[in-house]
Amino acid sequence: MLHRAGDREEARNRLSQLWHEIGPQGDAFHRCTLAHYMADTQDDPKDELDWDLRALEAAEGFVTERTDDTGAAPGATSVADGPGPRHPLVALRAFFPSLHLNLATDYAGLDRRAEARAQLVRARASANALADGEYRQGLREAIDRLELRLEGSAGPLP
Template identity: 40%
Template sequence: MTDTPDPIMEAIGRAVMQGQNGDSAAARTALLDLWNRIGVTGDPLHRCTLAHSMADLYDDAAQALAWDVRALDAADAATDERVQAHQAGLELAGFYPSLHLNLADDYRRLGSFEAAEEHVRQAEQAAPALPEGPYGDLIRSAITGVAAAIAARDTAPRASAPAAS
């Protein structure tokens, strides 16, 4: 990790904690303020992290989808060099399973099963980049669960999915 603290990443982390502690409205406000500071052409790591986190604060699949698309677009603009400047050993490839998983779940919840199938397939293809351990296991399990829900044409929110309080 870099020796210099990254105030934007720290602010994103504080907002995420607000959301996890049940204050989704305050978390969304804080993240929107940061989004406006970063800008749509700002640091891709900041944009990806913020948008990925913001999507989790919405129960509405269409709102989550808008943020998940932003997160994927930002990841596509990021580089391993930038990601590793933030945290040594972190690989951009490890972002894609979760990003595509979230998009698959959004599209599934909206009943757009073809798009959902494409993104769950991309999540499955990217899954080897996941680390071993609890985080990787969580994402791999969620990919399996979303794939099953897509196959069943189920649009109900998953009980284990992050969502607004």
């Protein structure tokens, strides 16, 4: 609410406190969500990229490949073991397109077009895996807009 009201600094301070409370061993779903929001409160584009990378790292750490003998097929995804409550994998999968899109936007803003394009490919693939609906459509439109900006811009992107 603070961030949306325009108080980025206070939002950043409070989210930082939460980040330290959760800690590196805290629930990955919560770390992903918090880092995702923390990125949006940053003033420096490099700091925003760092927080978006933390969000992706937490999300990827949350999803593991099952290789045990529980009867699951090799390569089947499950929720990682660890402290904290378990969250549906479906809820986390919905984050991936947005995480990759944010990273693409970060890289584009830092004039790192190749990395931005690579993240757009990942964003599009993960968006295509979502169920049809407004969220998926909105992500696809945002991906298309950034792709057009990347193709049409010779200088640094805003």
